[in-house]
Amino acid sequence: MKLRLLLFALASIILSSCSSKRNLVYFSDLADSSIYKTRILNIAESKIKSGDILGINVSTLSPESNILFNSGVNNNPIRPIDPTQPTPTSSQTPIGYEVDRAGNINFPVIGKIKLIDLTKEEASDKLYNALNGYVKNPIVNVRFLNFRVTIIGEVNKPATFNIQNDQVSVLEALGLAGDLTLYGRRENVLLIRQTGNDRTMVRLDLNNKDILNSPYFYLQQNDVLYVEPDKSKLQLTNNTRTTSIIVASATIIGILLSRLLFN
Template sequence: MRIKLIFILCLFCLTSCGRRNLAYFSDLQDKKIYSEKISNKTEPKIQADDLLSITVNSLNPEANTLFNRGVITPIGRTIDFSVGGSPNIDKYNEGYLVDKNGYIEFPVLGKLKVGGLTKQEASDMIEEELNDYLKEPTTTIRYLNFRVSVIGEVNRPSTFTIPTEKITILEALGMAGDMTAFGKRENVLVIREEGGIRTMARVNLNNKDVLNSPYFYLQQSDVVYVEPDEKKEIQASTNTRNISLALAAISLASLFISRIL
């Protein structure tokens, strides 16, 4: 009986030692309202391989058509991506693809460097160039391939096209069906490429300080990776069957010994 009790205690220790905090922002104080100023939201900058919709308007309606041969995509329609991850431009009207040096080929104006600029900065630059051709020109720029990827321990890993061009890491996880119980909420990896530099940062979603992280608001082509915990690694290991057999053998042995005693 004593051996059986020891065995039960061992099993209890094994199951309890790997307990994981599944709550987001678990360090928030227990009060009804928590507020703070948003200071970490930044405007994404145009990069190589971005696909842009640029619409020109002015007081010269007839002349506008000269500058609007790029994408005229209905709002809500997204770009179809091929298996390799590149936009299938043949299926829809072609947009302005930013080349590796940050340039686009714009009607009449020729090559314009928009890489490294925000949408507002690019709009201001194009409008200044258009002043020689149009009266009071205005431009509207939208990303046609603003997308983020969520992989790892989530219920629906995928790449998502974001028509609003604004998304937080929590919204991305929600689109992916949230984390599984095996996902490490305290150690989520965000991979970002910007200005030819790749950065990787880990954020702790158990901690409210993530709300002020520069990686809380995702940017174009960010990848969110949710790492599995040790339990999932053991479960996926080739030794799982051996562990199960060993536990079954111990259980039978303890039962046999207890009956003899």
């Protein structure tokens, strides 16, 4: 019996040595009894980039003009497909206008028009001014059809998510992915963002309340979030075989010692 207890204690020590104290609480530096209030200054509207797909709807007093501008006539119409959803029929599939490398779209009647680096509202105003010479007081609405973010790593549901609203925070995106696993490093979430020919990589600390004021708290289209695994999981993965060997060796040593003692 004493030998079994000794072996159990040895195995417990080996397994516990692979783990470390971790902080699993978001905004853990925020006191329980305090009210934290801050003005939101970091909301920035997403700007149109090369490769974006825009849904553009034009409303006028002329039924013929509405048919012309909303018929989806385009040299390069794009039909975005969400792999997590059933394949839509042709009547349900929105037709978008892809922004080419020069930042232009090819729109009916007015031809090529440059929209890169504009917000949705700015693009609507520019299209309004361009169309106003052909129809009177058109109403132009622009939206993103390819606003998506990718969450990978130590989350429960890693995937690429299509976002209906083009304003989503890091926390909302992680919520779509089912939140972090117990092994996810909340203090070291990697954000990867591409703007033009530049790629930005920044580390975010979700344990710190200052993340709420970060310019990277709100995501942009095609952002990627990577949640690193904690060292305890890496050690657990790398040392599983070693731990098994050590436990087996300890068992054999214990049996040999018991025989020596009995002899």
